[in-house]
Amino acid sequence: MDPLDPPSSPHSHEEKDIRPPHRVRDRGRSRFPLALGSALLAAAATTTALWLAGAFDREVVRITEVVEVREVVSSPAPAETPVQSDNTPAPTRPPAATSGSAERSLVDETTTPALTETEPLQSATTDEVTVPVFAPTDLVAVVASQAIPSIVTVQSLDEESNRAGSGSGVVMSPDGFIITNHHVIDDAFTLKVIMSDGLSYPAELIGSDPLMDIAVLKVEAGNLPYIRFGSMEGLRTGEPAIAVGNPLGLDGGPSVTAGVISAFDRSLVTNPLTGESLYGLLQTDAPITRGSSGGALLDVYGRLLGITTAIGLSDVGAEGLGFAVPISLVEGIVDDLMSEGEVRHAFLGVRGSSAFSELDDGVESPLGVEISLLEESAIGDAGAEDGDVIVALDGVAVRSMPQLVSRLRSYRADDPITVTLQRGDQTLDIDLTLDRFPS
Template sequence: MSLLVKQLTTYLALLAIGGGAGIYASRYLAADNTSLDGRSPSAIPAALQQISPPQNRAPQENLNFIAEAAEKVGPAVVRIDASRTVSQDIPDTFRSPFFRRFFGNEMPVPEERVERGTGSGFILSADGRLMTNAHVVAGSDKVKVTLKDGRTMEGRVVGADPVTDVAVVKIDATKLPTVRLGDSNNLIPGQWAIAIGNPLGLDNTVTVGIVSATGRSSSQVGVPDKRVRFIQTDAAINPGNSGGPLLNARGEVIGINTAIRANAQGLGFAIPIETAERVANQLFSKGRVEHPYMGIQMVTLTPELKEDINKDNEAGFKVTQDKGVVIVRVVKNSPAERAGLRAGDVIQKVGGQAVASADQVQERVEASTVGSRLEVEVNRSGQTETVQVQPGAFPVE
């Protein structure tokens, strides 16, 4: 395998790749996979700041802000148990006339098994609208929802979006406790982060840490098929936490806990609540989400990658720039092909804004609208050209 192919295997980012995930409600990321709004820790003493206890509590209990947030949000965090039937198909070899001739009715029968998984979710409205991860409910139309007070209800999966890993569930109930949504746009590393969920089946577990980083790209996290900029936290997240809320110091939801890195400590990731809320609203209203799609494979250029591309005849094109985003493949019959984009084009601007990485291109396309005109400026063989692309709907299937 040529060095270029190895490089592309590592760095390729398909602008419109999506994918589902398993039923199990904890997403592990292989360690070698390449991938509060509140007070800053420096402003709070090592002993957590004491706050005035509620009227219905004895004064000596000395609640801190973490306990207060957990007490406020905990009743709105639910456990979600999902299951699906999986059948193992007969290998093609056994379908041949030769095998049927000799084995007849003794041919192997596909085995069916039930896969079960447990995850978390949280209640958005008093009438039973819930949010969770798509991989928590993957393959299920109905799920079992258990509230903190012990009530168990059947939940209907209204919609799931594997591209962002957000799903919504509806239960028939009224006067339910709800969470309050916060703001993740202005998070700063070092701010408090509180996670509530059901790790390993231990319901309503509370863990605390800080926001370790913001804006982690899907490729950095190790899930390049997602269109999300993740929040990184060191609050302990374990199998079963997926779909549960990440809170700021005021007890407001700033994200959905969705992924952890295997063989690592203190590496958890959450979907920003603004992304999750936008997707959830579309799922509740339409049952699906339309993601703008161009249909290209691209890679962020470096001087080393440029040299490798130009040395390898398999690429079929030459690159003259050291920086930018080079298109390495255009998907057949895609909006990009219809607009005239070609392999070897180096993308310089999308929608009038300069881009320096494949992640930035993906973000600009995601911010566009299906069916609208999106201006893409490229360098083609040393000449600057502008191409009008009309993004289509992401082909989920």
């Protein structure tokens, strides 16, 4: 019998024993594609089952667009700056997401530089706030989901008319302090705050500042969700801005609009009859309507950039411009109201108008503020004269009267200040102590 012929019987051990070894190996190879195909089918079935179960609902669109956000807040003692293992300062970056090791590694390896391990923060307590990994298309939704629980409706009741008005407010601390607008609570007999979840609290007025349209309220509640203060440092025109408020006092909780920071240092006449104005405002195209006053203007990290206060109007109606008191002013005003119940605004004692210098080619260039002294004038007592032009405060250039007033809003009565004047061809520095703005 030829050894290569198949055996005549499957039970013939003798013929089986003389079968060449390479025939056995050939049959092993033929089974390998079948095993691989079975494994792939099993993997596909498992993936399909997980997909149907919703395991892949979290979508990361393109790895290059995934961002990470971190904020570490230490209190009460300031934390030491973390350092890398090579003793160079650790880069500041937003916080680690908690959405899974796979997504973390993708973010760390493809979108942000890898960080070396840092030394622990040396602080009594450290609160770390983590925002999930998200794609830019989800930015507004992520910020809104964090902010909405901290936005409240403020209702005011007038004793005489017994009619309620409403506005918005921002919870600024877990123990119940709330920021809103002065005009929201002005002349109110009683105040009530309604949280986004529908809970209602009576509110106490801590203090109010009509000059910058800011007020602080207090409710007796604890462990409230709150919004942290942001910063104006490095903020640029065109950066995203998200407004959250309660327009028209509508039921259903806060609403969200989005836009950009349109401009800085805007002035706005709030009462044409009296000439009352607000200065140093942020301008945004994020829609702000009645009832949203006192709400939050937020950055992309959900931090407070300003308290929304007004909208731009003309004879044709709303102009699509919203205005907010910037956090750089809000923070000082809130501190004063909480510590003293009032704000001791600074007073220079001048009237003024923008002054210009003429260049050689006839073009006019902003120079500063030409002043006329009032009867009681801190700057007059220090040696200024009518017709002098203020060109700087503490070395920071001033080019217009609104800008001068805006800069003064960051000072308080009794603060020392150096005012730089242009008098003819002379430049003078005058040191003085600011008076208090008259009531």
